[in-house]
Amino acid sequence: MPINRYVDEDVTRRRIETEGHRSVVGGLWDVMGTLQRDFLISRGLQPGHDLLDIGCGSLRAGRPLVAWLEPSRYHGVDISASLIEAGYTNEIVAAGFADRLPRENLFVTSDFEIPFDISFDAAIATSVFTHLTLDYLTRCLERLHPAMKPEGRFYATFFEGEGISLNRPDGVVTHPDRDPFHFSQAQIRAATPGNWAFEWIGDWDHPRDQKMACFIRR
Numbered sequence: 001m002p003i004n005r006y007v008d009e010d011v012t013r014r015r016i017e018t019e020g021h022r023s024v025v026g027g028l029w030d031v032m033g034t035l036q037r038d039f040l041i042s043r044g045l046q047p048g049h050d051l052l053d054i055g056c057g058s059l060r061a062g063r064p065l066v067a068w069l070e071p072s073r074y075h076g077v078d079i080s081a082s083l084i085e086a087g088y089t090n091e092i093v094a095a096g097f098a099d100r101l102p103r104e105n106l107f108v109t110s111d112f113e114i115p116f117d118i119s120f121d122a123a124i125a126t127s128v129f130t131h132l133t134l135d136y137l138t139r140c141l142e143r144l145h146p147a148m149k150p151e152g153r154f155y156a157t158f159f160e161g162e163g164i165s166l167n168r169p170d171g172v173v174t175h176p177d178r179d180p181f182h183f184s185q186a187q188i189r190a191a192t193p194g195n196w197a198f199e200w201i202g203d204w205d206h207p208r209d210q211k212m213a214c215f216i217r218r
């Protein structure tokens with residue numbers, strides 16, 4: 001059994017057809033897009049910064065960020081080709097933003113490959129490691145390290161918790177051993193490679209109570 005349903009591209013393609021690309025990444029489309037943009041701005045993101053969205057999906061954050069950043073500054077990677085395609089067609093091209101986001105800034109990878117010849121100022125992964133075990137976080141940080149500027153910040157969300165299954169807002173139940181996962185701060189810290197510093201931010205007004213962590217590239 002796959003670790004989560006995003007791993008099976010056929011499932012994702014069918015879900016896009018039946019539910020729509022906005023629902024497949026968790027809905028809350030307008031709230032979660034602007035929340036991510038405004039959070040990054042509050043942490044110092046500038047229009048001229050290069051930003052990487054890891055697990056960018058159908059560009060829920062991508063759309064408002066593409067509108068706000070200088071053209072070509074937004075980049076995204078995701079395991080799902082069909083989510084990226086649906087997002088690019090319906091959220092970028094349809095909104096008249098194609099000249100602000102070259103299609104080659106979006107890349108499909110199942111192993112956090114980052115093929116862009118850029119040193120990123122900042123990166124974000126929202127609702128990605130809530131679906132994955134912590135060895136994926138370690139792998140992601142290992143692969144992201146050479147692609148980030150020194151002191152560059154990578155922000156990632158988690159459900160915080162330990163042990164037994166826990167009830168969250170909106171009827172979400174998280175688990176220590178299956179998707180959607182929760183982890184303690186100590187577990188996340190232990191999964192962080194030594195060439196990154198780990199900082200807990202915590203609340204950032206996420207409607208389903210995901211917390212924010214920050215990894216600083218040493």
Ligand SMILES: C[S@@+](CC[C@H](N)C(=O)[O-])C[C@H]1O[C@@H](n2cnc3c(N)ncnc32)[C@H](O)[C@@H]1O
Pocket residue numbers: 006007024025026032054055056057058059060061077078079080083109110111112125126127128131132136
């Ligand atoms: C809940 S969605 C969130 C998408 C986006 N971050 C947002 O806020 O709209 C989770 C995303 O993680 C992606 N994903 C899951 N496993 C992944 C992996 N191993 N590598 C890259 N992306 C992955 C999924 O395809 C999906 O787009």
